Amino acid sequence: MKTLLSALELTLGLSLIQLFVTLFPYLFLRKKQLSIIRKLLFFTFRDYLFATIYLFVFTYFAKLFEWFEGDWTIQNAPLFFIGLLIINGYFFIVHPFVLKYDKRRLTFSPEYSATLSENLQKKVSVYITNNDTINAFATGFLPQNRVIVMGRGLMEKLTQEEREAILYHEVGHHKHYDLIKFYFVVVLQFILFVCFRQPFFDLVHQFYPSFNDGNLVFWYGGLIGLVYAIIFSKISHYAEYRADQYGAQHTSNQAMGNALLKLSELTEHIVDQGSMTHPSIEKRLANIQFQVLPAPAS
Numbered sequence: 702m703k704t705l706l707s708a709l710e711l712t713l714g715l716s717l718i719q720l721f722v723t724l725f726p727y728l729f730l731r732k733k734q735l736s737i738i739r740k741l742l743f744f745t746f747r748d749y750l751f752a753t754i755y756l757f758v759f760t761y762f763a764k765l766f767e768w769f770e771g772d773w774t775i776q777n778a779p780l781f782f783i784g785l786l787i788i789n790g791y792f793f794i795v796h797p798f799v800l801k802y803d804k805r806r807l808t809f810s811p812e813y814s815a816t817l818s819e820n821l822q823k824k825v826s827v828y829i830t831n832n833d834t835i836n837a838f839a840t841g842f843l844p845q846n847r848v849i850v851m852g853r854g855l856m857e858k859l860t861q862e863e864r865e866a867i868l869y870h871e872v873g874h875h876k877h878y879d880l881i882k883f884y885f886v887v888v889l890q891f892i893l894f895v896c897f898r899q900p901f902f903d904l905v906h907q908f909y910p911s912f913n914d915g916n917l918v919f920w921y922g923g924l925i926g927l928v929y930a931i932i933f934s935k936i937s938h939y940a941e942y943r944a945d946q947y948g949a950q951h952t953s954n955q956a957m958g959n960a961l962l963k964l965s966e967l968t969e970h971i972v973d974q975g976s977m978t979h980p981s982i983e984k985r986l987a988n989i990q991f992q993v994l995p996a997p998a999s
């Protein structure tokens with residue numbers, strides 16, 4: 702019972718951090734903007750629910766078999782690390798496979814997948830969303846689960862070359878091993894959350910012995926969330942710049958830039974100022990030396 706509760710506490714703590722970090726920027730948006738956000742975010746509540754259940758099951762087993770008990774030694778370090786990779790692996794290892802069989806949400810694109818396999822000698826499966834998502838993303842890093850998802854709502858508004866610019870932007874994420882980097886940042890967050898909790902509690906109790914433990918978990922979660930957000934944001938912005946450059950190299954700076962401008966228009970400029978994961982559109986355009994061409998004289 703104690704194991705169950707402590708696994709539940711850990712799972713909820715981590716899920717709340719994730720939820721907070723993900724949703725925080727959207728708390729200040731108006732209703733109309735929220736309907737755009739829904740089209741921008743492909744992931745649904747169900748995806749996060751499965752991720753939480755997965756996290757809970759493995760945390761429970763880890764606790765039950767005392768995976769993370771005892772001291773960190775060189776001998777048990779590999780086991781610790783493999784355990785951490787499994788526990789945090791849902792979105793990086795399991796979910797891409799789920800997407801491959803999700804016929805309700807996605808349709809396989811044989812042409813794009815074949816083009817990429819020929820050009821890259823790397824297997825990447827490309828899917829188009831069945832709904833009008835106005836976004837695209839890359840996920841999975843194993844040869845069997847490298848996936849690119851292209852939103853139908855975005856694709857329909859782009860020219861052939863702009864579509865390819867977006868496609869190659871996502872290929873760039875695979876090419877530069879960005880998914881593995883993100884995976885390790887998530888694992889790092891888990892290590893921070895688990896390993897520094899007791900020292901943090903002890904430190905606070907030293908100065909404020911009566912501080913309520915429940916409140917402390919909340920503050921601790923917020924602190925870790927903040928550290929995580931800062932590190933993740935740095936790595937993610939750098940990855941976006943490089944992916945834009947990759948997209949521009951394989952098409953043209955003009956195509957990549959125009960695709961970004963159309964994304965900005967479709968989202969009614971919500972993406973313009975940037976976010977934790979993406980730099981502002983202005984900086985992204987400057988990064989690929991995009992020139993706004995004057996409108997042709999009529």
Ligand SMILES: [Zn+2]
Nearest residue numbers: 870874941944
């Ligand atoms: Zn990207």
